[in-house]
Amino acid sequence: MTTTTLAQPAEVPETGSAPIVVFDDVSITFDLKPVLHHISFEVAQGETLIILGPAGCGKSVLMKLANGLIEPDSGTIRVFGQDISHMRETDRFALRKRIGMVFQESALFDSLSVENNVAYRLNEEGVPYDEAHAKVEEVLRFVELSQAIDKNPSELSGGMRRRVSIARAIITAPDLILYDSPTGGLDPITSTTIIELIVKQRDVSHTTSLLITHRLQDAFTLATHRWNPEAGHMEPIPDGKIDDSTRFLVLNDGGIVFHGSTQELVHTTDPWLREYLS
Amino acid sequence: MPLPFETFAKQKIASVQEYSLLAGRAVANVFTGRRYWADIYTQMDSIGFGSVPIILLTGFFTGCVLALQSETALKQFGAVNMTGSLVSLSMVKELGPVLTGLMVSGRNASGIASELGSMKVTEQIDAMRALGTDPIRKLVTPRLVASVFMLFWLTILADAVGVLGGAIVSISMLGLNFTYYLHSSYQTLYFADVAQGLAKPVFSGFIMSTVGCYCGMTTKGGTQGVGRATTHAVVISAIFIIVCDFLVTRLMIGIFGR
Numbered sequence: 001m002t003t004t005t006l007a008q009p010a011e012v013p014e015t016g017s018a019p020i021v022v023f024d025d026v027s028i029t030f031d032l033k034p035v036l037h038h039i040s041f042e043v044a045q046g047e048t049l050i051i052l053g054p055a056g057c058g059k060s061v062l063m064k065l066a067n068g069l070i071e072p073d074s075g076t077i078r079v080f081g082q083d084i085s086h087m088r089e090t091d092r093f094a095l096r097k098r099i100g101m102v103f104q105e106s107a108l109f110d111s112l113s114v115e116n117n118v119a120y121r122l123n124e125e126g127v128p129y130d131e132a133h134a135k136v137e138e139v140l141r142f143v144e145l146s147q148a149i150d151k152n153p154s155e156l157s158g159g160m161r162r163r164v165s166i167a168r169a170i171i172t173a174p175d176l177i178l179y180d181s182p183t184g185g186l187d188p189i190t191s192t193t194i195i196e197l198i199v200k201q202r203d204v205s206h207t208t209s210l211l212i213t214h215r216l217q218d219a220f221t222l223a224t225h226r227w228n229p230e231a232g233h234m235e236p237i238p239d240g241k242i243d244d245s246t247r248f249l250v251l252n253d254g255g256i257v258f259h260g261s262t263q264e265l266v267h268t269t270d271p272w273l274r275e276y277l278s
Numbered sequence: 279m280p281l282p283f284e285t286f287a288k289q290k291i292a293s294v295q296e297y298s299l300l301a302g303r304a305v306a307n308v309f310t311g312r313r314y315w316a317d318i319y320t321q322m323d324s325i326g327f328g329s330v331p332i333i334l335l336t337g338f339f340t341g342c343v344l345a346l347q348s349e350t351a352l353k354q355f356g357a358v359n360m361t362g363s364l365v366s367l368s369m370v371k372e373l374g375p376v377l378t379g380l381m382v383s384g385r386n387a388s389g390i391a392s393e394l395g396s397m398k399v400t401e402q403i404d405a406m407r408a409l410g411t412d413p414i415r416k417l418v419t420p421r422l423v424a425s426v427f428m429l430f431w432l433t434i435l436a437d438a439v440g441v442l443g444g445a446i447v448s449i450s451m452l453g454l455n456f457t458y459y460l461h462s463s464y465q466t467l468y469f470a471d472v473a474q475g476l477a478k479p480v481f482s483g484f485i486m487s488t489v490g491c492y493c494g495m496t497t498k499g500g501t502q503g504v505g506r507a508t509t510h511a512v513v514i515s516a517i518f519i520i521v522c523d524f525l526v527t528r529l530m531i532g533i534f535g536r
């Protein structure tokens with residue numbers, strides 16, 4: 001297990017820290033079609049796991065499994081040490097309070113304004129309006145979207161929707177963030193600004209995260225850039241170094257093709273993987 | 279390989295089971311835990327007050343037609359002055375509840391199914407679960423409570439305007455006396471008739487909201503799926519309402535003897 005100097009300062013020693021997400025021999029079938037079979041991997045605290053793979057290979061399914069939104073046919077999934085796959089839905093709600101999720105198409109509530117979308121969790125918990133409003137302003141400033149607070153989701157562009165969705169996921173400072181294709185369907189420039197936001201979130205909060213992307217370029221930007229708090233933008237990590245909390249998981253045909261560090265991915269000898277990366 | 283019929287039957291049984299679970303949970307949520315009052319009021323407004331115009335119109339003209347039809351039949355027995363009691367009995371026991379149920383379900387089962395269906399296909403329902411909210415508690419229960427409560431009052435409204443419509447036709451076209459019409463309408467109704475007429479909307483409200491929510495929450499296959507879910511919701515709830523009307527009528531006759 002690689003753990004990190006950057007992501008976990010003092011609290012976690014190299015060994016002995018419990019992994020945040022554990023998939024153990026997980027399989028799932030939809031309508032007789034096996035989507036994932038015998039998937040096992042772990043995500044350590046502070047790690048950013050980038051999930052790659054061709055469309056329809058089960059990346060989104062894997063992420064929904066990690067949040068207990070669907071149940072596997074066999075195998076177990078442990079999140080924060082608890083078995084989320086065999087749990088009553090009412091008990092999952094407690095666990096999900098610690099997980100933020102950004103959906104593939106943002107999944108904003110059309111019937112609510114941006115403010116109420118972002119404050120959704122706080123409103124559900126009965127946080128007083130003033131406190132919730134202050135929190136919403138703070139988190140919208142973080143995602144650089146303060147001006148849109150009174151808008152409705154239908155008035156927003158794709159990139160803005162993605163930012164609102166990220167704001168909604170991080171407002172309660174979760175211990176695990178799941179990003180499902182945060183740059184899907186966006187133009188390259190907007191994609192880069194979203195990736196910059198994710199780098200910022202990673203380097204400011206050191207939150208463990210899973211991130212699906214189909215754009216290799218985004219994945220490598222994440223691995224080779226860091227957030228510069230003084231300058232207020234992201235910059236390449238000097239000397240061509242890479243962020244060692246970033247790891248990769250490549251799926252194909254419902255199985256894991258690769259799981260390892262950026263270095264190992266770049267120097268892979270697997271022919272399918274080389275083809276996919278090129 | 280399973281037979282084609284076998285998979286079909288299994289699917290249908292699974293749907294019935296899923297529907298029962300959804301309806302059961304929605305009802306259980308009424309009595310336990312957190313209640314979303316704001317959502318209940320919003321739904322009462324859109325389901326209840328939004329349906330008032332169509333209920334006024336259908337109720338009124340049903341009453342008018344009933345008066346005309348009764349007159350041709352009653353004339354043969356020289357009993358045209360019984361028109362009032364025939365209109366009020368038919369309205370209160372049968373046509374008021376059933377037509378209100380069908381009209382409101384046409385409007386709301388489809389509305390609920392398309393709204394929840396769109397939420398389902400755009401992953402808003404999953405997002406809700408991911409944010410720690412039970413969608414049955416937040417979406418289904420408020421619609422169930424609002425439908426049952428509002429349909430009850432809408433039925434009373436339909437009955438009243440139906441009797442009024444009958445009165446207008448009887449007086450202006452059939453030359454009956456207004457006081458006599460009202461008197462006979464009122465005299466003919468027993469407690470059993472009113473109880474039967476007011477029990478039905480409780481069931482219709484339950485059916486339209488749970489069927490609408492079930493079709494919406496199980497929508498598959500994008501925007502096309504939303505269209506299918508909407509159609510299913512209307513057709514299934516209309517059939518259920520009529521079948522349930524028959525069963526409730528039979529039960530009430532068993533209890534009250536009329």
Ligand SMILES: Nc1ncnc2c1ncn2[C@@H]1O[C@H](COP(=O)(O)OP(=O)(O)O)[C@@H](O)[C@H]1O
Nearest residue numbers: 030031035053054055056057058059060061062
């Ligand atoms: N709820 C579902 N019902 C049936 N099939 C599904 C469902 N969710 C996903 N699938 C199927 O699982 C496969 C993987 O889907 P997905 O994880 O969304 O792919 P991607 O890797 O592009 O995110 C697809 O073939 C899809 O059709």
Ligand SMILES: [Mg+2]
Nearest residue numbers: 059060104181
């Ligand atoms: Mg996907």
